[in-house]
Amino acid sequence: MASTSVRIDTVTKRYGDSIAVDGVSLAIAKGEFFTLLGSSGCGKTTLLRIVAGFLKQTGGRVLFGDTCIDDLAPQHRNTGMVFQSYAIFPHLSVVDNIAYGLRARGLKAAEIKRKVDTYLELTRLSHLGHRKPRELSGGQQQRVVLARAMVIEPDVLLMDEPLSNLDTEMRIHLRTEIRALQRKIGVTTIYVTHDQEEALLMSDRIAVMRGGRLEQVASPHDIYNRPATRFVASFIGENNFLPAVHRGEAGPGHVRLELPGGQFTAKLRGDLPAGALEAAFRPQDIELCPPDGGGDGLVGTLADIQFLGGTVRYAVDLGGGHLVQVAGSNRSGVALPAIGTRYRLGVSPAAIALFAPEVA
Ligand SMILES: Nc1ncnc2c1ncn2[C@@H]1O[C@H](COP(=O)(O)OP(=O)(O)OP(=O)(O)O)[C@@H](O)[C@H]1O
Numbered sequence: 060m061a062s063t064s065v066r067i068d069t070v071t072k073r074y075g076d077s078i079a080v081d082g083v084s085l086a087i088a089k090g091e092f093f094t095l096l097g098s099s100g101c102g103k104t105t106l107l108r109i110v111a112g113f114l115k116q117t118g119g120r121v122l123f124g125d126t127c128i129d130d131l132a133p134q135h136r137n138t139g140m141v142f143q144s145y146a147i148f149p150h151l152s153v154v155d156n157i158a159y160g161l162r163a164r165g166l167k168a169a170e171i172k173r174k175v176d177t178y179l180e181l182t183r184l185s186h187l188g189h190r191k192p193r194e195l196s197g198g199q200q201q202r203v204v205l206a207r208a209m210v211i212e213p214d215v216l217l218m219d220e221p222l223s224n225l226d227t228e229m230r231i232h233l234r235t236e237i238r239a240l241q242r243k244i245g246v247t248t249i250y251v252t253h254d255q256e257e258a259l260l261m262s263d264r265i266a267v268m269r270g271g272r273l274e275q276v277a278s279p280h281d282i283y284n285r286p287a288t289r290f291v292a293s294f295i296g297e298n299n300f301l302p303a304v305h306r307g308e309a310g311p312g313h314v315r316l317e318l319p320g321g322q323f324t325a326k327l328r329g330d331l332p333a334g335a336l337e338a339a340f341r342p343q344d345i346e347l348c349p350p351d352g353g354g355d356g357l358v359g360t361l362a363d364i365q366f367l368g369g370t371v372r373y374a375v376d377l378g379g380g381h382l383v384q385v386a387g388s389n390r391s392g393v394a395l396p397a398i399g400t401r402y403r404l405g406v407s408p409a410a411i412a413l414f415a416p417e418v419a
Contacts, residue, residue: 062247063124063214064089065110070119072105072271079105081271082119088263090245092238096258097268098294103251104219106268110249111217112136123214139208139246141218147192147203154179154188156203160211178206181240198229205237209244216241216248222257234261255295259283267291285328289414292339299345299383301357303338303413305331313408320357320377321403325411332415342386344410347373347396348403356403359383364395371395375402 065087072080080102087093095103108114110121112133120127128136147156154175161171179185182202192200201221208216221237222230238261241248252258258265259279267274267282267290274294275287286292293300306315309324314331316323316338325338350358362382363374366389373385373396383404 062089062245065093065215065247065249066120066122067106067110068120068122070106070109070121071117072102072109072114073117078271080109080116083268083271083273084119085266085273085276087247087249089247092241092248092250092261092263094250094252094258094262094265095268096252096255096265098253101268102271103253103268105271107217107219107249107251110215111138111140111142137211137214139211139213139216141201141204141208141216141221143220143224147200147207149192151191152188153184153190153192153195153203156192157206157210160207164211174210178210181209181243182206182236196229197225198233201225201229201233202236205240209240209246213246216246218248219251220253221250222252222254230257237261259295267294269294286339286412289337289339289417292412292414296341297384298339298341298412300337300339301377301381301383302416303336305336314413316411316413318357318377319379319381320359321355323355323357323406323411324408325413326408328412332413335416337414337416339412339414340406340410342372342384344406345383345385346405347375347385347387348405350401350403354403354405356405357383358401358403361396361398361400361402364398366395375404 067083067085069082069084070080071082083106095106097103105114109116112131120129157175157178158171161174179188182205184202184206187199222233234257262279264276264278265282266276269290275282275291283295286295292298301318304317306317309315312327313324314327316325318338348356357377359375359377361373362376365372369389371387371389373387375383375385377383
């Protein structure tokens with residue numbers, strides 16, 4: 060497998076007055092599984108299509124290794140593509156679909172057979188080689204698309220929502236399979252999805268996009284645990300957001316905050332934003348404690364319980380319209396509390412992130 064690094068250098072794409080991709084710069088390492096994540100219209104498909112060569116950018120450059128590829132036609136970029144618009148050929152068998160790109164490149168029959176056999180095995184399609192696409196399940200068809208994209212040994216593999224047309228079970232199964240396959244052959248991969256779970260599970264790094272720009276580029280762990288912006292904190296996973304007022308220092312790197320229902324100490328992750336503040340903390344980082352036990356915390360009343368089997372969700376009302384979501388686990392032999400119980404919500408200082416509120 061050749062595999063190369065990819066550099067996207069201040070790439071912009073305009074459509075008339077609107078801007079789909081706005082000065083994006085990214086360096087993707089050789090062999091990396093890199094995901095562009097964002098909601099509909101954020102520009103991720105546009106960026107991927109620019110890398111593929113289907114769209115010409117308004118400004119900026121794309122490099123594979125040290126080579127600028129902007130003037131190369133899509134078929135000369137040596138990319139493997141798994142796009143929704145890139146369906147398999149219905150009249151060709153699985154083997155012929157996979158062999159297609161190799162024949163187009165003029166490889167010898169014996170070499171084509173060897174490579175096709177390898178990828179049939181890697182994608183677990185060996186027993187289905189003679190079948191036509193209509194005789195395959197959706198997941199099997201998608202594995203043919205994958206094998207066809209990978210068998211040409213592309214420098215870069217580009218995938219746009221490859222699992223979106225499959226049912227949940229097949230999606231969950233295939234995302235693990237795609238990642239394992241990518242690791243095995245080590246191809247640099249750019250993957251587009253709006254599904255955050257998919258992104259967190261599969262990627263080495265994720266770029267969260269919004270309005271054509273990058274909000275944060277980091278490992279899944281950092282994206283989740285150290286969101287750089289309020290948008291990322293609200294987009295990835297679940298967070299409680301509460302207005303906070305800075306009440307002074309609380310030891311090195313810590314600040315005291317006044318929130319609805321009481322006070323918290325928060326560990327600073329960077330500079331304290333100027334002006335108004337919002338504190339963010341995740342439902343699973345909250346401990347329900349007795350209200351009069353002393354220590355830090357916000358005091359409120361249990362307003363709702365959702366029993367979900369293994370987990371239990373609590374909604375705690377702090378007054379003034381502020382409801383906090385708490386995630387707990389259901390332990391055998393432990394009774395559920397009664398609605399109306401008073402609690403102090405304990406949160407570790409390191410689990411609190413501070414942001415300037417978003418201006419609507
Ligand atoms: N041909 C076009 N002409 C004008 N605007 C376009 C065109 N193609 C895309 N756009 C706009 O560019 C923006 C980015 O689109 P893009 O398809 O890249 O988003 P996306 O994040 O991939 O969304 P989705 O997940 O819905 O495909 C959107 O606002 C879209 O409306």
